[in-house]
Structure formats: C-alpha cells, structure tokens
Amino acid sequence: MRPYDLTQHAKDVISERNIQVGWIEQVLELPELVEPDADDPPLTHHVGRIKEYGNRALRVVFNSRANPVRIVTVYFDRKMRGRL
Template identity: 50%
Template structure:
C-alpha cells in the first residue's frame, strides 16, 4: 500500500482550544484515502477539520489501532464527514474518509 506524507499548516479558530496561531499537522494519506478524497470530491480542508477538531471520536469496533473522527461540514449541507485514522503510526495515517449517510451529530 502506497503512502504519501502530507504536512499542512492548520490555522486554529475560535473552536480550537489553543490560542489563534498557525501550527503544523503531520499525517500520511494512504493511497486509498487519497483516491477516496478525489473520487468523493472531499476537500483536504474538510478532512483536516475533522482530523484536528472532531465533534465526535469513536474507537473502531474491530481494530484498536484505528480511530474514527467525525465532524459536520456546513459547506456540504452539514453532512457528517468520517475520517478513519491509524493513531498508532507516527505520523498518523489516514486510512479512509467519507460522508457517513447513517450518522448524525445532534
């Protein structure tokens, strides 16, 4: 499986607990995640929002190394974006990303 290292600046906003400043978020996109972003027309900024400021975090029911990070995306009709991350890897590896039709966040 191919991976592509990505390092992007992330700007904190009012919902961020850290003071407003620019910081780096290191992560690796797997080939599958890269393909999913393109095929599903998901913007990197949306994925990074769910990755860095999830509204809900869930453990994977099958693989303890994986974490599901969910966030509503206002620019896409408030649909819930699910980003599945292998948090045991350094930097974290994004396994896949998709809009979860079955999930809502109150």
C-alpha cells in the same frame, strides 16, 4: 495541524468523492465525535459536520499509533444523519 499521511485508498476516495483536504484537517483537529474502531484497535474515527457540504457528517478513519498518523479512509457517513 498535526502531520498526517494518506493511504492510496484514502487518496482515491478523496479524489472520487471531491472531498476537500481542508475538511479532513478540520475533522481531525476539531471532531464532534471520536470513536474507537470496533474491529481494529489502532484505528480511530473522527466525525464532524461540514457546513459547506449541507452539514453532512464526514468520517475520517486513521491509525493513531502511526507517526505521522495515517489516514486510511474518508467518507460522508449517512448513518450519522441526526446524530450530531
């Protein structure tokens, strides 16, 4: 697992939405989809299905240029339903 850091926003949404850190690490390491951010080039989006959560798509948005990578936000992406 590569090292990462969480912004305060990411920490807040992880807590509010009961997102497990293991799920985030899973999507960071083995994404099913990788997308660049349309508005902010340093940001990368990794998306992966979480079997333990009904196969919902978890999107992890992070700054790939930071060292360690900095996770900006994490959320279950409803728009990905049926795309993975």
